[in-house]
Amino acid sequence: MARLSWHWSIERKVPLFVSAVLVAVGIVLSGAAYEEARRAARLIASARLERATAELADLFQRSTTQRRTETATLAADPAVRALVASGGRRGQAPALQALRRVAAENAPTAAVEVWDASGHRLLRSGDSALTAAAAPPPGSDSAQVGPLRLARDTVLHYEVRARVVDHGQALGQVVQLRRIAMSPQARQTISGLIGGDITLLLGNAGGDPWTDLGIVLPAPPPEVRAARGTTEYRRGEPKLGAATPVRGTPWMLVVEFSRDQVFSPAEAFLERMALIASAVVLLGALAAWSVSRRITTPLRQLSVAAEAIAGGDLTQRVEAPTRDELGRLAHSFNAMAEQVGRAHHDLEAQVAERTRELESATRQLEQTSEERYRTLFEQNPLPMWLYDPATLAFLDVNEAAVRHYGYSRGEFLGMTLKDIRPPDDVPRFLASLGTAPSGLYEAGVWTHQKKDGTIIQAEVTRHSLRIQGRAVSLALAQDVTARLAAEAALQRMNAELEARVQERTHALASSEERFRALSETANDAIFSADHRGVIVYANQAAERIFGYPATMMVGQPLTLIMPARLRDAHRAGLARYLSTGEARVVGRTVELVGQRRDGSEFPVELSLASRTTPAGPLFIGIIRDITERKRIEQALRETNAELESFSYSVSHDLRAPLRAIHGFARILVEDHGGGLDPEARRVLGVIDDNTKRMGQLIDDLLAFSRLGRQELDTARVDMTELVRSVADGVRRGEGDRTLDIVVDPLPPARGDRGLLRQALTNLLQNAAKFTRRRAAAHVAVGARADGTETVYYVKDNGAGFDPRYADKLFGVFQRLHRLDEFEGTGVGLAIVQRIIHRHGGRVWAEGKLGGGATFFFTLPGATRA
């Protein structure tokens, strides 16, 4: 177990941390104090500098002002003016005297010269080493101070010029040349004035030469000359200085400190601060180390003790010298160590106990295992035996082997494995033994022979093992004779089934071929579509009708062949059928509009069926191009309309003269009846009858023609109720005559109730009319089932008809009886036929002359009787 590294121990980390904090604080504080000290020193120096420059500049200005006054005075001296006015020829002596006086009064004055206006020196006095430069006189009467100049590289001097004026005209000038030289006494005065640590520099504002009033120096850096106020710069060493111009001269004054000298108190302060800070850091670190050590020593003791306990030394304890947290920790640790020791002891006792239990259980298990093995062998339902692999002699057999093979245990033990095999199988068996692997293996299926000679097939599993040091083999034999027989039978059945499937497939294929042949020769387009509405088959007629090759249509949705406006309805219908099974088109024949490849539309009749397949519904649609039929229907409608208007005018135009004939015949009878003989009245009666009959004929004809164009209003019709109501009406119309109409319960039908009432009325009136001569007139109405349809009938025992003319019964104006036998226009049955035909049904009659008649009709959609 690794000990805590000393380098990262708390004992070292605490003093390190405290020292680091103290050092940081010391650095920050010292730095801030030092900066503040420097700032203060600089402020003080700056104030001194500025005051000194101002005072010195003032001193220099006063000095130069004095020189200018001297020079101007000299220029105004009458002797000098006279000399200049005479061009130097006269009055030289008095002028020279004046010059000498000036030079003598001031020691630094090196020389005095007088010049004329044209630049000729007229007179001079003084040091011949210095001469004035040729320059024009000043423009005004006041004298002018010139820049510092250097003669012979060492003599620093300057000129003061004043002009000589006579009668308002500048005649020439006086030039005083003065050295810059300072006596040691003057320098001391200045030093006393501004302080000894300060250097004074004087020079031209424009540049060299400069001087410290002792020696000639190069000009200080331009930045100090340009600045106003205190500036830091280097002149040899770092300086702190201030500059100011000297008024009335082109000069400049610079006063400077050595910067180090200014800041030396701040440096000294910093040194002291560093010293104090170091002392504080050292003391702090020592204190921190001492405190941390006091804490960590007992902790280290605890750590060592804990490691010892972890290492297994449960007797380890620690001292608890104090009563603080550390003391309590040590007490707790000791208590914990005590408890761990006790728990450890208990655990070891338990382990020893459990080990003893396990050992006894293992011994018990070994005993039962031996018993179980015996049971497994002895009571195994499959025959098992142990044999010697060398001699093949049986060493032991189980009960199942005795039972299955018929030999007794004693017999088995005197036999070898060869003895339970048919003799001809023994060589194969012996050959197989040489290749037998060790361990457990499937020895395959073998032919065995029982004691009674029965041959069986046995699947043998062998296991080579050692018992008490001896190599033995264990064999387990399972009789699979029955299983093998069953397998063979199953294979035969499979083969038969296969053959039948092939046969059936062949049959289906030929049925498929028949469907193809039929569909390819059909005149109507035939499509198949899957549940998504995608075309999977289209026949030749579909190609011809819609103009696409079949290969283009297959794989496309059915919407391909319908106009765009119908596609949404188609998709919605398909989705509805798939989800709810609600069929609006499937299983019916509807008229729709198709669209050819060229975009043209045409009317179609669609019959749609659906078949359930494993892949979902398959739709089969037969589409017939009904363009021609529609055209004929349209032509028919037009013809009908023409006929209708024709029949109206016939009705109107024929009835008007009839009405006149009838009306005036009546007038003749009513107004002149008295003057007519009986024969005349009979003739008028005939006219009367015939005009009425003609009117009736026209009305019937119109009613008949109306049937052809009237729309059917189809609904479910209760036929029993309808026939009974009609029968009541007909019976009433027959007055007192005995007319027996029997109405059986009739299945309901679908049809136009009004038209069916008309048809039934005509049939029953017909029956009533033709039974009028019977004493006991019987009419029966009933229905019977005939195949899939219901046949309604009206049967009477009336006059009947000659069956040879049965087909004429339903013709318009066709009558099979004379008018004087039975009245009528010959339209009633024609109307019946037309109504039934319009319903899609059939009507026919059976009868014989004098033997009654039966009229039959069917209605599609009638419930089966």
Place this chain on the structure above:
Amino acid sequence: MTHSQEVEILLVEDNPQDAELTLRALKQRNLANQVFTCHDGAEALEFFFGDVPHGLREIGVVPKVVLLDLKLPKVDGLEVLRRLKEDERTKKIPVVVLTSSREEPDIARAYRLGANSYIVKPVDFEAFARAVSDVGLYWLLLNHPPQ
């Protein structure tokens, strides 16, 4: 036309025989002397709106019922009916349409235009006379026109 003020039935009928039979039927109910007959649609319109001596506008007489045949020369019955029912002065006069057959599609149109009833003129004179005189009586005696 002193008796024109007594006009109660205006018969518009082009067929003279039908007109005669109609009048005879009305006569049997003693209604015939109040009948005025127009022989075509134009004449009927003249009667109501025209600038003629017996024009309605001039004499201010309104018939109590108009018997109007639909098949008329010049202006047909439906047009006459439309004009009568459009005009504020004549729209309240009952108009009974006379037709040859109840098959007539014009019956529906006549009703839409405001005809009050119709009579099918049967071939059978008795039936015809009964129908005409019944309707004449109904409109003249039993029905009180709105005031």
